[in-house]
Amino acid sequence: MAIFIDALVELTLFKTSPYKSLGYASMIMFLSWLLYRLAFSPLSKVPGPWYTKLSVLFLVYHEYRGSKRLWIHNLHLKYGSSVRIAPKELSFASTSAIKEIYTSAGGYAKTGLYSLFQHGSYRNLFTALDKKEHNEKKKRLADRYSNSAVLQPEIQAILRDRADAFTKVCAEKQTLDIYLYLHCYALDCVSAVVFDPYGTRSIEGGKDNEMVRRLSYHNSRPGLVIRHYLPWLHRFYEIFAPQSQKGGQMIDDYAWASIRKEPHSTSTLSTRLLKYPEIGTENMVAECLDHIGAGIDTTGDALCFLMWEISQPHNNKRMQRLSEELRLSNPANGDTLIDLPYLNAVIEETMRLWAPGTQSLPRYVPSGGRSIDGYFIPGHTIVSAQSFTVHRLDQTIFPNSEAFMPERWLEIEGSVERQRLIFAFGSGARTCLGKFLAMSEMRLLLHAVYSKFHTRPADDMNASMEMSDQLMTSRPKDMLCKLTFEPIGL
Numbered sequence: 001m002a003i004f005i006d007a008l009v010e011l012t013l014f015k016t017s018p019y020k021s022l023g024y025a026s027m028i029m030f031l032s033w034l035l036y037r038l039a040f041s042p043l044s045k046v047p048g049p050w051y052t053k054l055s056v057l058f059l060v061y062h063e064y065r066g067s068k069r070l071w072i073h074n075l076h077l078k079y080g081s082s083v084r085i086a087p088k089e090l091s092f093a094s095t096s097a098i099k100e101i102y103t104s105a106g107g108y109a110k111t112g113l114y115s116l117f118q119h120g121s122y123r124n125l126f127t128a129l130d131k132k133e134h135n136e137k138k139k140r141l142a143d144r145y146s147n148s149a150v151l152q153p154e155i156q157a158i159l160r161d162r163a164d165a166f167t168k169v170c171a172e173k174q175t176l177d178i179y180l181y182l183h184c185y186a187l188d189c190v191s192a193v194v195f196d197p198y199g200t201r202s203i204e205g206g207k208d209n210e211m212v213r214r215l216s217y218h219n220s221r222p223g224l225v226i227r228h229y230l231p232w233l234h235r236f237y238e239i240f241a242p243q244s245q246k247g248g249q250m251i252d253d254y255a256w257a258s259i260r261k262e263p264h265s266t267s268t269l270s271t272r273l274l275k276y277p278e279i280g281t282e283n284m285v286a287e288c289l290d291h292i293g294a295g296i297d298t299t300g301d302a303l304c305f306l307m308w309e310i311s312q313p314h315n316n317k318r319m320q321r322l323s324e325e326l327r328l329s330n331p332a333n334g335d336t337l338i339d340l341p342y343l344n345a346v347i348e349e350t351m352r353l354w355a356p357g358t359q360s361l362p363r364y365v366p367s368g369g370r371s372i373d374g375y376f377i378p379g380h381t382i383v384s385a386q387s388f389t390v391h392r393l394d395q396t397i398f399p400n401s402e403a404f405m406p407e408r409w410l411e412i413e414g415s416v417e418r419q420r421l422i423f424a425f426g427s428g429a430r431t432c433l434g435k436f437l438a439m440s441e442m443r444l445l446l447h448a449v450y451s452k453f454h455t456r457p458a459d460d461m462n463a464s465m466e467m468s469d470q471l472m473t474s475r476p477k478d479m480l481c482k483l484t485f486e487p488i489g490l
């Protein structure tokens with residue numbers, strides 16, 4: 001402070017040479033900027049470490065390294081449910097903030113980060129930033145994924161068929177890398193909902209299986225971070241790190257071939273899109289690819305974390321309880337499994353701990369600014385919540401919050417508060433469109449497996465099942481999860 005006042009006095013009294021004056025002026029400007037960022041900016045009251053008030057670099061660094069989720073989580077543990085993570089970016093973890101950001105008046109607008117997931121120039125449902133444009137798209141497509149649509153006998157039959165194909169491989173191989181085969185299951189299910197009768201059959205092997213292998217081991221995060229923050233550098237990055245590109249041509253070729261085939265089942269996404277020729281085939285393909293992409297890693301990895309956890313020796317009794325409940329139902333006779341309390345509890349607890357969309361869902365505060373959890377936030381500030389923290393921070397609602405305890409979901413007391421804090425599928429108008437599909441896929445797969453098998457980690461399973469982050473999702477770190485399947489002696 002003293003140096004600041006000295007410089008000011010020297011400058012105002014014109015006691016120095018022009019060069020020195022320039023130096024002092026720059027120093028004053030720098031110190032004023034520092035003071036503003038640290039103490040007087042409208043966001044300075046929001047708790048957080050001093051360095052996040054000065055530069056966005058810390059956030060970008062963690063995003064690039066894949067440590068953003070845990071970095072933000074640790075800041076919340078230290079500073080509470082509102083944290084400043086960059087000069088113009090805040091993270092929240094309370095029910096009231098989620099309501100304000102994602103639900104009030106249709107929710108705040110998505111940020112430019114979502115443009116990274118665009119196919120060409122077309123903005124699909126996930127990447128649409130404009131609310132009106134999003135509403136129109138959603139009106140056209142939402143009924144394809146409603147709970148009643150997913151529970152239609154023809155969709156259930158497809159999902160059951162894929163779950164049975166999965167257990168056939170379990171029985172044949174006995175030890176299986178479920179990371180890969182659950183991605184196959186998820187692709188086969190979602191591609192059928194999009195293109196039936198031209199859904200993939202990747203569980204059985206062949207070209208479709210090769211496609212899943214190409215899609216499942218990408219490392220797209222560093223490239224996407226560079227493209228978002230330093231678009232000019234991205235071209236060079238692509239030249240030197242081409243292996244970072246997700247997927248390959250195969251899924252695009254599959255989608256183009258499938259939309260051109262005829263006829264499509266009436267319940268599919270493609271049938272609905274084809275009713276609007278003005279969209280154009282290229283954009284229809286982009287929309288279909290987006291839904292397929294959104295439905296592979298998410299559902300596959302959630303199931304993978306679930307089956308790994310329930311296969312641990314300390315969860316034997318839980319697996320037993322799940323098997324006993326599942327064996328009393330038969331989806332082939334029309335049981336939808338939606339009312340099975342323990343099955344639901346196991347899925348809820350998995351989604352609480354390891355829902356693959358664990359990370360911040362960023363939004364812009366509307367112009368004019370808004371109040372969130374007692375702080376006035378100016379327009380265009382980026383605000384977000386990440387389910388990883390939302391599902392763990394409040395120990396009064398989720399006691400022992402790091403532990404896998406499905407039983408907590410069976411208690412009546414506190415059930416409203418628990419449900420309110422669940423953010424695994426997002427919230428409000430932009431909530432996950434495929435939620436009911438994902439839930440049904442998970443129920444049917446778990447029924448197919450645990451009504452017939454007990455599972456345990458394979459003897460040679462040394463891979464890490466720690467969560468590892470892509471840009472918005474998380475997956476098992478080593479992308480390998482070997483389980484041994486033992487038929488239940490009935």
Ligand code: HEM
Nearest residue numbers: 126291294295298299302357361425426430432433434438
């Ligand atoms: C366990 C499985 C899944 C999880 C955890 C999950 C999670 C999410 C989350 C958190 C969002 C909100 C993103 C945001 O607000 O920024 C979202 C959106 C979306 N999801 Fe899912 N998802 C899953 C499965 C699926 C499936 C199977 C589909 C297939 C159709 C799908 C399609 C979509 C679409 C199209 C959106 C964009 C919705 C919109 O903006 O209106 N998801 N998902």
